[in-house]
Amino acid sequence: MRTSINFDQLVELATRPKGIVMAGMLNGDNLAFLENFVLALSDSVWQLGDESDHAWEEYHVPSDRLPQILSCLPDFEELWTRSSARVAWINRFRQSQWIGSHKDASGDLQLIIGIKIPTLNSGGQLWLANQSQLVPFGTGDAFLFNAASIVHGTTAPLHVQAERLTLNVRLWFN
Amino acid sequence: MPSVAVLKIKEIYDARADIPFDGSTNSQEVTAAIDLLVDHVPSRSSRICDVGCGAGWHLKEMSRRGYDRLFGIDLSLTNLLRTNLDNRADDALLAQGDVADWGVQGFFDVVLNFNSCLGAFDRQHDMTFLTGVRRILRNHGLLILTYTSREVAEQRVGDFRMTYDRSSLTEVHSTVSFDNRLGRLLIEQRVNDAFLPHEHFDVYSEAEMQSLLEGSGFYMMQNLRTSRIWVDDSPLRFLSGVIACKKPL
Numbered sequence: 001m002r003t004s005i006n007f008d009q010l011v012e013l014a015t016r017p018k019g020i021v022m023a024g025m026l027n028g029d030n031l032a033f034l035e036n037f038v039l040a041l042s043d044s045v046w047q048l049g050d051e052s053d054h055a056w057e058e059y060h061v062p063s064d065r066l067p068q069i070l071s072c073l074p075d076f077e078e079l080w081t082r083s084s085a086r087v088a089w090i091n092r093f094r095q096s097q098w099i100g101s102h103k104d105a106s107g108d109l110q111l112i113i114g115i116k117i118p119t120l121n122s123g124g125q126l127w128l129a130n131q132s133q134l135v136p137f138g139t140g141d142a143f144l145f146n147a148a149s150i151v152h153g154t155t156a157p158l159h160v161q162a163e164r165l166t167l168n169v170r171l172w173f174n
Numbered sequence: 175m176p177s178v179a180v181l182k183i184k185e186i187y188d189a190r191a192d193i194p195f196d197g198s199t200n201s202q203e204v205t206a207a208i209d210l211l212v213d214h215v216p217s218r219s220s221r222i223c224d225v226g227c228g229a230g231w232h233l234k235e236m237s238r239r240g241y242d243r244l245f246g247i248d249l250s251l252t253n254l255l256r257t258n259l260d261n262r263a264d265d266a267l268l269a270q271g272d273v274a275d276w277g278v279q280g281f282f283d284v285v286l287n288f289n290s291c292l293g294a295f296d297r298q299h300d301m302t303f304l305t306g307v308r309r310i311l312r313n314h315g316l317l318i319l320t321y322t323s324r325e326v327a328e329q330r331v332g333d334f335r336m337t338y339d340r341s342s343l344t345e346v347h348s349t350v351s352f353d354n355r356l357g358r359l360l361i362e363q364r365v366n367d368a369f370l371p372h373e374h375f376d377v378y379s380e381a382e383m384q385s386l387l388e389g390s391g392f393y394m395m396q397n398l399r400t401s402r403i404w405v406d407d408s409p410l411r412f413l414s415g416v417i418a419c420k421k422p423l
Contacts, residue, residue: 005251006252009251009252012255013251013254013255013268016258016268018266018267018268019267020254021268021269021270022269022271023269023271023278024271024277117277119279120279120280120281120312121280133267134281136282138276138278138279138281140275141276141278
């Protein structure tokens with residue numbers, strides 16, 4: 001457990017035009033759990049993120065596995081308990097894979113958790129509005145924002161070792 | 175787990191949510207601090223992170239001066255919520271947490287730490303903090319830090335009160351004393367009768383600060399005590415400053 005988080009304050013900050021980064025939300029054990037969870041997935045469960053030639057890979061977390069995954073993030077428990085619905089998926093961006101400028105189709109808030117984020121010089125960075133506005137978001141950090149209203153995308157990892165791996169949780173509150 | 179020191183800072187700042195707060199600050203101090211930045215960081219596209227950004231006063235001033243890649247991190251969500259007062263820090267991307275835990279590496283060109291809490295707790299806390307700052311800076315990135323040095327504080331032993339210039343609602347009462355047992359200067363501060371986190375602020379001399387920074391992977395570029403931040407008859411007299419540069423591994 002990190003330090004207590006006031007849910008109302010968190011949501012107010014997350015719904016501002018640039019969202020909010022929460023530094024160091026995953027402790028070592030929970031980060032290792034998520035890394036191992038991803039490593040244990042067979043190749044067949046990954047789907048292409050879109051039909052482009054730079055498509056990334058996605059794994060949609062089944063509803064029966066979701067509680068186990070979310071238990072890695074005890075500080076966000078109120079997000080799960082107060083939301084009316086939530087879905088989660090894992091994104092994997094390898095060398096030269098990226099997602100372009102877009103807004104998500106739905107959801108009131110989106111939480112991105114960095115399982116493995118390259119350093120700045122290795123690419124694989126999240127940006128808002130345009131590629132000059134990179135989000136300072138690294139391994140173990142969280143970023144909470146309104147993905148349905150904020151334009152965002154990623155840059156491509158620049159080499160083979162620079163993999164970008166994130167857990168994404170979309171939340172609805174109505 | 176966050177350190178005891180970090181938890182204490184967060185707890186006290188969060189508790190300050192109940193303190194009447196008019197959104198003002200000492201604009202002269204903010205202006206002087208950002209003058210330092212302008213002098214040393216001319217590029218307006220530099221990625222600048224204000225560590226301990228509080229309610230965003232410095233971020234707003236930087237935005238006014240044309241810097242457009244601004245970031246702020248603070249332990250307290252309560253503080254960060256106040257950044258929307260006066261449309262303050264609208265241009266900044268904010269983060270909550272301890273810089274020592276931040277997963278970002280080599281991201282920022284410049285890190286600012288104005289009115290640093292260095293010296294408020296123990297040496298281990300200060301080393302951990304500076305290790306975190308070093309990690310988020312790019313190689314040869316700049317750390318601009320202002321703090322209360324022993325040399326400055328020694329000249330102000332005694333009590334004084336300062337009312338922030340835009341409103342009489344916020345008053346800082348500082349007591350500077352010499353602790354014979356510890357052989358150290360102590361600074362106790364209250365804002366509107368609520369204690370600031372560093373209730374007893376065990377100050378570094380400028381030589382000790384230099385040693386701390388060099389031991390944490392920085393090299394000193396400039397000591398700023400004689401620069402414009404040293405202004406007579408204002409609270410700025412409490413501040414020394416340093417500009418340090420991250421040594422690459």
